[in-house]
Amino acid sequence: MIKKIGIPKEVKKDEGRVSLIPEHIAQFTGLADIFIESGAGLGSGFSDKDYTKAGAKIVDSPTELYGNSDIICKVKEPQEQEFELLDSSHVLFGYLHLASNLDLTKKLLEKKLTGIATEMIMDDNIYPLLIPMSKIAGNLAIQKGMQFLEYSSGGKGVLLSSISEKKNAKVTVIGCGEVGKSSISKAISIGANVTAIDLNEKVLEDLKKVYGDSINTLKGDTKESTNAIRSADLIIGAVLIPGKKPPVVIKNEDISKMEKGTVIIDVAIDQGGCVEKVKANTHSEPFTVRDGVLISAIANLPGAVPKTSSIELSTALQKYVYFLLQEDWFENYKNDKNLSPSLQIHNGLLLSEEVADSLSLSVSKLV
Numbered sequence: 001m002i003k004k005i006g007i008p009k010e011v012k013k014d015e016g017r018v019s020l021i022p023e024h025i026a027q028f029t030g031l032a033d034i035f036i037e038s039g040a041g042l043g044s045g046f047s048d049k050d051y052t053k054a055g056a057k058i059v060d061s062p063t064e065l066y067g068n069s070d071i072i073c074k075v076k077e078p079q080e081q082e083f084e085l086l087d088s089s090h091v092l093f094g095y096l097h098l099a100s101n102l103d104l105t106k107k108l109l110e111k112k113l114t115g116i117a118t119e120m121i122m123d124d125n126i127y128p129l130l131i132p133m134s135k136i137a138g139n140l141a142i143q144k145g146m147q148f149l150e151y152s153s154g155g156k157g158v159l160l161s162s163i164s165e166k167k168n169a170k171v172t173v174i175g176c177g178e179v180g181k182s183s184i185s186k187a188i189s190i191g192a193n194v195t196a197i198d199l200n201e202k203v204l205e206d207l208k209k210v211y212g213d214s215i216n217t218l219k220g221d222t223k224e225s226t227n228a229i230r231s232a233d234l235i236i237g238a239v240l241i242p243g244k245k246p247p248v249v250i251k252n253e254d255i256s257k258m259e260k261g262t263v264i265i266d267v268a269i270d271q272g273g274c275v276e277k278v279k280a281n282t283h284s285e286p287f288t289v290r291d292g293v294l295i296s297a298i299a300n301l302p303g304a305v306p307k308t309s310s311i312e313l314s315t316a317l318q319k320y321v322y323f324l325l326q327e328d329w330f331e332n333y334k335n336d337k338n339l340s341p342s343l344q345i346h347n348g349l350l351l352s353e354e355v356a357d358s359l360s361l362s363v364s365k366l367v
């Protein structure tokens, strides 16, 4: 039976991405019917006409979109107004980040649908759908940080780039995976004084090999790393324990010791945040001030550059959408060691141990 893929217009605040771009849906012609909500691609520069030409059918309302589709191919987790549109016939496919969201997890369990958290899809020990967004987010963390450090934003009034031999601005990056490395590369390229903190010594050794004396590397949870966090102008929090809520690596006590106008970007907010008691922000209200420190925690940073992000996302996503179109996909998916960690909700059962652990819920196994 031919499957029906639905691409809704994202409704999360300030989110302009779309899950699949026209170039990538053309390959599904004959294999699946593709429905897209009118205007879903506009934020990324793709019109309804572009999608029609590629073989998609345009639908006018979310009700029609969800009502017509078997596979809901989204970017971000469903928002409250989308809950009533979901039902047990749906395979929900998108970034779900359930470990930080008890309400959403309960709702998806109640709906008895199948929920696939694309950020947990693995391939050869990497997360192919997280990596491109992480690289973009790491870049944007520096871009946003530079702007928030400006005097008119309430920042210290420090320029991150160096304009002479002297490196004025101090950037500390905690968690040096994909996000962290992207922030580090950008910060070093503009001449900031960069300190990288991670618990994994191999990660720090690799950074030293690449950047030599242009970077200071420190093991996390030490007196030295605490000092580097407290004395920086800009701190990027980018830690991850896959599938789980992140550890708190920037504590209230650290914030109280920072200079006024210091900026923290908590990139790990999509998983719940790595700053103590952090509150989520949006692109339109991008930071909260605590003890004179600007804390920015935007869970959809790549949404700021949807044109770039949607192309990267769709490129990485297409082969997994293809997988869902196979007749016996579910059996194959649940038995595939790379894919099964992303199959987190099915028929009222929570299948992810990490999510269950983070939210104090019970985990189930499929037989």
Ligand SMILES: NC(=O)c1ccc[n+]([C@@H]2O[C@H](COP(=O)([O-])OP(=O)(O)OC[C@H]3O[C@@H](n4cnc5c(N)ncnc54)[C@H](O)[C@@H]3O)[C@@H](O)[C@H]2O)c1
Pocket: 130, 131, 133, 134, 135, 137, 174, 175, 176, 177, 178, 179, 180, 197, 198, 199, 200, 203, 220, 221, 238, 239, 240, 241, 246, 247, 249, 266, 267, 268, 269, 270, 271, 298, 299, 300, 301, 302
């Ligand atoms: N806000 C956004 O828009 C956005 C976009 C993309 C990714 N993210 C998030 O950014 C975070 C990082 O993603 P990533 O792809 O770089 O992950 P990654 O797995 O590539 O890197 C995480 C790093 O954190 C380190 N780490 C773990 N615990 C630590 C601790 N206590 N102290 C120091 N280092 C620690 C790990 O060793 C690893 O090097 C994740 O939470 C991810 O979900 C957010």
